[in-house]
Amino acid sequence: MVYGYCRVSTKHQSLQRQIDTLVNYGINQRFIFSDKYSGKTLNREGLNELLSVLKLGDSIVIKEIDRLGRNRKETKELILHFIKNDIELICLDMPYLKEFIIDKIKENEGFMEIMANALLDVILEVAEQERKKIVHRTTEGRKKALSNGTKLGREQKVSIEVFGEYYQKFLKREMRAMDVQRTLGISKQSYYNYIRQINGL
Numbered sequence: 001m002v003y004g005y006c007r008v009s010t011k012h013q014s015l016q017r018q019i020d021t022l023v024n025y026g027i028n029q030r031f032i033f034s035d036k037y038s039g040k041t042l043n044r045e046g047l048n049e050l051l052s053v054l055k056l057g058d059s060i061v062i063k064e065i066d067r068l069g070r071n072r073k074e075t076k077e078l079i080l081h082f083i084k085n086d087i088e089l090i091c092l093d094m095p096y097l098k099e100f101i102i103d104k105i106k107e108n109e110g111f112m113e114i115m116a117n118a119l120l121d122v123i124l125e126v127a128e129q130e131r132k133k134i135v136h137r138t139t140e141g142r143k144k145a146l147s148n149g150t151k152l153g154r155e156q157k158v159s160i161e162v163f164g165e166y167y168q169k170f171l172k173r174e175m176r177a178m179d180v181q182r183t184l185g186i187s188k189q190s191y192y193n194y195i196r197q198i199n200g201l
Contacts, residue, residue: 002059004032005050007067018063021092025061059088065097065124072124158184163194 004027006018015034022032035046050060060082062068068089069075082089091097166184169175175183181191 001055002027002031002061003050003054004061005034005047005068006032006063007035007044007046009070018067021063022061025092027061054085054087056086057088059090061090061092063091064093065091072121075124076121158186158194160194160197164198167195167198 004019004022004025006015006022008015008018015036019029019032019034023029033046033050035044054060065075069078079089089097163180163184163186166175166180170177170180177191181188186194
C-alpha cells in the first residue's frame with residue numbers, strides 16, 4: 001500500500017501544495033495523512049495514525065524531507081524506523097535519497113553503511129538549515145512589510161464602520177451576536193476581533 005504524508009508547522013503555511021503534489025504522483029487523497037501546527041515531539045495525530053496502519057512492504061511518499069520530522073534528529077529516527085520495518089520512503093524532491101543512502105543502509109555493508117549514515121546526517125542538516133533560512137526570510141519580510149505600512153493577511157470582509165453599526169444594534173439588544181455574524185457573513189472569531197478593534201484592544 002502506498003501512503004502520503006505532509007505537514008506544516010506554522011499558521012501561515014498551507015498543506016494544499018504538498019497534497020496536490022502527492023495526488024499528482026498518484027496517491028488517493030483518502031490515503032494522505034497530514035499534520036498542522038505540530039508540537040515539539042513526534043506525537044502528532046496524522047503521523048501516529050499513519051504509523052498505526054503501516055505494514056511490512058508499504059510505502060510512504062513525502063514531498064520534502066523536512067516535512068517528515070520537525071528537526072534532523074526526529075527525521076533520522078523515522079527514516080531508520082522505516083528501514084528497520086521494511087517500509088519504503090520516497091521523497092519526491094530528493095529522489096536520490098533511496099538509491100544512494102537508504103538502500104546502502106539496508107544492505108548493512110559495514111563501511112558503506114557508515115558512509116550512508118554520515119551522508120544522511122549531512123543531507124538532513126542542509127535541509128534543516130534551509131528551512132531555518134526560509135523561516136527567517138519570511139519573518140524579516142513580514143516585519144519589513146509591516147514597517148512600510150503594508151497590511152498582511154486577508155482583507156476584512158466588512159469595514160469596521162459597518163460592523164460598528166450592527167454592533168450598536170447588538171448593544172441595544174436589537175440583534176443577537178449570531179444574527180450579526182450571519183448578516184455580515186463573518187465567523188465568530190472575526191466577530192470578536194472586530195469588537196477588540198472597536199474597544200482598542
